Amino acid sequence: MDDLENAARKPGGRVAKRAVVVGAGIAGLAAALRMHRAGWEVVVLERAPARRSGGYLLNLHGPGYDAAERLGLLPALGPRDIGFFTSVLVRADGREKFTVPAAVAQAAVGKRALSLFRGDLESVLYAAVAEHVDIRFGTTVRAMTQDPGAVEVTLSDGSRLQADLLIGADGVHSRIRELAFGPESDYLVELNHMVGAFPLDTVPDHVPHGVGTTFLGPRRTAAVMNLGPGRSSAFFTYRSPDPTGELARGAVSALTAAFGDLGRGVAEALQQLAADPADAYFDSVGQIVVDRWSSGRVVLLGDAAWCVTVFAGYGAALALDGADRLGAALAAHGDDLATALDAWEQSLRPEVRKRQALARKGISRFAPPTRAHVWAGDLMLRAIQLPGVRGLVQRSIQRANN
DSSP: OOBOOOOOBOGGGOBOOEEEEEOOSHHHHHHHHHHHHTTOEEEEEESSSSOOOOOOEEEEETHHHHHHHHTTOHHHHGGGOOOOOEEEEEOTTSOEEEEEOHHHHHHHHOSSEEEEEHHHHHHHHHHHHTTTSEEEESOOEEEEEEETTEEEEEETTSOEEEESEEEEOOOTTOHHHHHHHOOGGGTEEEEEEEEEEEEESSOOTTSOTTEEEEEEETTEEEEEEEOSTTTEEEEEEEEOSOHHHHHHHOHHHHHHHHHTTOOTHHHHHHHHHHHOOTTOEEEEEEEEOOSOSEETTEEEOGGGTTOOOTTTTOHHHHHHHHHHHHHHHHHHHTTOHHHHHHHHHHHHHHHHHHHHHHHHHHHHHHSOSSHHHHHHHHHHHHHTTSHHHHHHHHHHHHHHTO
């Protein structure tokens, strides 16, 4: 069945504009919330058959925290904040090197910050929009056409939707970007690293509660967090000259080959992965670089537009900030869509450039190229626990967030 009516009429006979948002992750749900509050009718399309509640930890501070505040999310996010936890650097066999207290990270970031599971942030966003927008799971976009007056999408079930704006918030492997801008290979800049993350059903025996253990070695990092049953997780990243080959091997084989020599918490995590790999996230690390984020009535948002990668640690913040700024620009420029999208992109692109550059520079922190880099990193982590050095680090982080 086709759905080609532009939108429902509002009180007084005014016709609401319609936005179709593709992707029900952080960027997509934040966009849906912002557009709804601006008076738009919103339809969200999500390829997955249901909501995904898992995901790794993320931090919201600086502009990301500010955007969450503007979107009215802080009252719901506050109770889900896990705060800062103690980090223990370990050797390959799992024995402790040294400990970085939670207070060190807290002092560096400041009070306006949240540490959240990705699934918790998505749950709060979903709760904010579920009763106000049309969310369709198990639905993808098969084709797209547009003219100066509207954009039309053909869905995987054969139905069609017409809208004033199509927002592609469907991640680094965006279908909307492919349809509107061309193949992924034109925009994906591979960083020759892999990343894996998955929840842990069983609390690791060798990781104390409230602690995250991290092994840093040449060209690889493994981290295991014990935050209790249902809240623990593992994270891995490593350098690979052949990301395509690693993806073909799959998460279990590739991660076991890269980290199977490590002991204690990492060994336990890999055993759980082998027993149940279904919830594992495993992908190559690459940035999306697009000269322009909009084309007519189609606009890209979040990882679909700019993917800064996990090495930047800022993807969720940019998704929230980008969605909020997009809604503000559309509201400020009324029916002048082209001007609104230009103003939005000009306001956000400098921050994206900065975060992408910081991510490329930060690769050596996640996957040190040599043992000398590992040693230097250990020395720095030990040093920042000194009060004077800690203050310098705090000011440096604050400058990066402003």
